[in-house]
Amino acid sequence: MSSPVREGPAGDPAVSVDALTVHAFDIPVDGPDGREQDGTLTWESVTMIVAEARADGQAGLGYTYGDVATAALIESKLTQAVRGADAMAPPAAGQQVTAQLRNAGQPGAGAMAASAVDIALWDLKAKLLGQPLFQVLPAFRAEVPVYGSGGFTNYPLPVLTGQFARWAEQGIPRMKLKTSRDPQADPRRLTAVRKEVGDDVELFTDANGALSRKAALYWAHRFAAEWRVCWLEEPVSSQDTAGLRLLRDAGPPGLDIAAGEYGFLLPDFAALLDAGAVDCLQADVTRCGGITGLLQVGGLAAARQVDLSGHCAPAVSAHAFCAVPHLRHLEYFHTHVRAEGIAFDGTLSPAGGVLRPDPGRPGLGLAVKWADLERYRVYGRSRA
DSSP states (O other): OOOOOOBOTTSSBOOBOOEEEEEEEEEEOOOTTSOEEOSSOEESEEEEEEEEEEETTEEEEEEEESOTHHHHHIIIIIHHHHTTSBTTOHHHHHHHHHHHTTTTOSSTHHHHHHHHHHHHHHHHHHHHHTSBHHHHSOOSOSOEEEEEEEOOTTOOHHHHHHHHHHHHHTTOOEEEEEOOSSGGGHHHHHHHHHHHHOSSSEEEEEOTTOSOHHHHHHHHHHHHHHHOEEEEEOSSOTTOHHHHHHHHHHSOTTOEEEEOTTOOSHHHHHHHHHTTOOSEEEEOTTTTTHHHHHHHHHHHHHHTTOEEEEOSOHHHHHHHGGGOTTEEEEEEEHHHHHHHHHHEESOOOOBTTEEOOOTTSSBTOOEEOHHHHGGGEEESOOOO
16 A cells, blocks of 8 residues: 655645755846946846756746855855755745854845745745746736836936837836936936826836935925826835835825835834835845745735835746735836846736736746856856
8 A cells, every 4th residue: 555645834745855056147237338327326237146946857946136145145054954845835944044044144145045045946836736836826916017117327318218118118107217316317307208208107216215304305295296206215215214204294195105125024024114114015025035025025014004016026026926915016127127038038028017927837937048147157057
């Protein structure tokens, strides 16, 4: 008589993770001067850390964006923690990951490392089940509204308006530009963008924490009155919860204050909500503990009756944010859209202002283009 099939914590037949490998690729940006710039930072490339979890002949893909040290942290601390774990129970494996990061540091690079591994485990589970990831999750929807995001402060006006025109051609009804590097230049940039896209597009701005409280309040009123801006993201630092609350209380009606993309652990999001600091909370699935962490953040936002907006990484976020109950939208960020197009086959394009995960492709529906990525490699062994 055959033995009964052993079950894992999720109730599914247990399959052990055979191996976890990690790679990192530094992909140059395509800015007009080889750079991209926002209110507080300038960068020439974006580093994608790719984790692969293997079990029963399948490979699960996860990734994050961060320093190459994140890849070294995965290899030194997390590969052994995940090997042998139940591939059908990603949250259980995640507990082992969290334990290994106790002394190395759970926020920051630790959270990004854990996120990449968690996403890889969820993708692996979905592939083992032969289902698309969004259908394996407790999904509330099968599509995610998006907004176009880029509009970097170093873009000349023709480049800036051309980017917004392309989003309009894709049918995206919401668009965001970076502001506040040189606040005196913003009126000309906002005027050009509003003229390009017309009055029907929802216009968003993102200061990336560049402003003081008083300056942010001044620009909040101007943005709303002169250019009908309805979203002001990180007008002050996201760590300044009192300043964000001030903007909510004293800012113009109809202008939502948003922050949360730099939340790593659940208490980070609770702090923003407890302070009444945001009209819409943000979360990045590649930073906040992966899909397991995002589900917790989504529940926290729902309990407070606050919408949640997805930050970047559209190839994974399109699946993950289907499982968020109070979803507002997802940031379709130019830098990540381009990097993911270079890195993966199977990325999604907006249609009618939404991203729709392919129900016919298991997992995330992605395949790594190893040969194309090899010239960008900065960590790990070649797969080309």
